[in-house]
Amino acid sequence: MRKGFLTLNSREEAKLSARRSKGHRVTIHDLARIAGVSVSTVSKALNGNGRMAADTRERIKSLAAEIGFRPNALARGLLSNRSFTVGLLTNDTYGRFTLPVMAGISEALVDHGVSVFLCAIEDDPELGKVHVDAMLDKQVDGIIATGKRVDRSLPVDLAGLPVPVVYAFTEGEAGSVTLTADDRHGARLATEWLQRIGRKRLVHITGPREFASAVERAEAFREVAGSAAPVLHGVWSEAWGHAAVDRLWNEGGGKPDGIFCGNDQIARGVVDALRERGAKVPEDVSVIGFDNWEIMAAQTRPPLTTVDMNLKELGREAGLMVLALAEGRTVEPGLRKLPCKLVIRESCGGGDRRD
């Protein structure tokens, strides 16, 4: 007689809405009562465990859907030792680097039912500790550390934590799992492209020598362009790009016909300076940027051809890695460098040569 009915009778409905309006969520007990079975049966029905009559299972499932039952993750986590949350620690709140990384992480993990705690710690070790403790209290399954510089670590010690840690775009301790963009690869891509479209006299204008990224890109540039190719170190700004062009054009000697810049801001300064001097981009000089910072690269006249570090992909990978570690799967430790890609716009010409 009980079997087969699907809609709730009015008494049950009344009870349910009474509970709901008191701020209570629907629990597995409510569902069990309504279905006329025990909570264990409900649990097994919904999770596909245990032996049971197929129609019982189906009946419970559709009833659960009908009243919108969703298991309390806190209770579940308490039992399973898995909270289905991970923490994301960053000291780059305003930065354009970590944003795509974060987006990638969030995107990769939501498919696995994992939510991400965002912890903006600036450069404050105290704040870092507070956040880490708060996350550990909440039983995060793992932590991802990310920052604004590949060669600096966060102001907080994550070694020896009771949960796995993955470092993305920031320096991790020895033996840790770390992910960054392959700066050398990006620089090679850019330099080879300049050569491929016929540029001979290449120059690299980039940021300070103190940045590992700047150094690595410069080394890779010289490996491709030749060890005598000039590299100008400065700061990461538009103004420096401008000034560097002034310097190149004021000193004697042959002018470059291809300029690889350490970031899009420098490239923008370079393009502006070239225009002011009457050098046409890309007809006379090809310019390549780095970062593919849309709002900068796309608004420059002409729009910048630039190197994209695939940061979203990097985030996605990092997310999947903590997840793997959290589930007890092993992940090979060490530094993994993800390849970059070249985004062709108009500041180089040669777009038709792409293949």
Next chain:
Amino acid sequence: MRKGFLTLNSREEAKLSARRSKGHRVTIHDLARIAGVSVSTVSKALNGNGRMAADTRERIKSLAAEIGFRPNALARGLLSNRSFTVGLLTNDTYGRFTLPVMAGISEALVDHGVSVFLCAIEDDPELGKVHVDAMLDKQVDGIIATGKRVDRSLPVDLAGLPVPVVYAFTEGEAGSVTLTADDRHGARLATEWLQRIGRKRLVHITGPREFASAVERAEAFREVAGSAAPVLHGVWSEAWGHAAVDRLWNEGGGKPDGIFCGNDQIARGVVDALRERGAKVPEDVSVIGFDNWEIMAAQTRPPLTTVDMNLKELGREAGLMVLALAEGRTVEPGLRKLPCKLVIRESCGGGDRRD
């Protein structure tokens, strides 16, 4: 005999590290065993509840600190119906607007032991629902919705959720708690400043009419500058700023001596165009931007005087508001507009007139 000892004996230490190495965290039961009291006593000691001998309390407290006991937030939340988490929903993953908002939220809430779930939903209603469900499963105490446009709502319905919702810098449903920057106030600040430093012929160059922000700022501009003052609507780009100046200078009539721009990118285009035409900034023309987007405003030559929307503060307020609602305190519903502030740099001159 038991009383007064502080350091663990070796047997207890061994047991503890055995548990820890098996991936188990220290529980209140461990602590109780070590302290030689019951779990209830420990709980009461640490939470300052119940009656108990002062030295018992102290002994337990220092023991807890020594072994690093921290209560499991999942268990706590299960009991108290408070998870000390809130969800942050955003469709502006890359945007410069929501970043400071997020930072403000995180900063305000960490002090209250509350962690923030970051949910990047782009403009995907499906993804939005997945995230919201995941958060509700995790028993978030509240949700903050934020986006890239004040006059658009997120692609997900947050009405009727069993937790409080606060909207920050995005449109909420009727009767909701919503926080935005006061565009009119910002525009007034800028326009009045131009007048104050002696500019008479003011122009406003801004974004599309479809943006409520653009319209409100334009209205406020005209209230201050006079209803005949020209307003040029275009897009939010540097190129448009450039083009707008071309238009103004090519058509006959008096040239403006003060230009209020709808955002920093437009301002940058305006400044560049003026320089190209030989008009000096700020000597001949004063230019004001909007947004105080550091990387744009500070790198423009000369650095931009601009309106700051106090987005971090807005985030902080939003955070405190969900918290209040989560704790059952009432918050007056409706749209609250937070004041802006003027950031004086060099594109206006008159910096010394500040008071």
Next chain:
DNA sequence: TTTTCTTGAGAAAACCTTTTCTCATATTGA
């Protein structure tokens, strides 16, 4: 008809913490 096996479903424990209630002991007053 009796025995064995299969199937379906429930009872109870476990996860960790907090809180209320209860109880034993020590202290005070008569």
Next chain:
DNA sequence: TCAATATGAGAAAAGGTTTTCTCAAGAAAA
């Protein structure tokens, strides 16, 4: 010395879910 009170600490329940174990009933075999 006895009763009444104050004090300190433990037992147990609760919160929501999952999992293991147990058990009853029906079906098949003898």
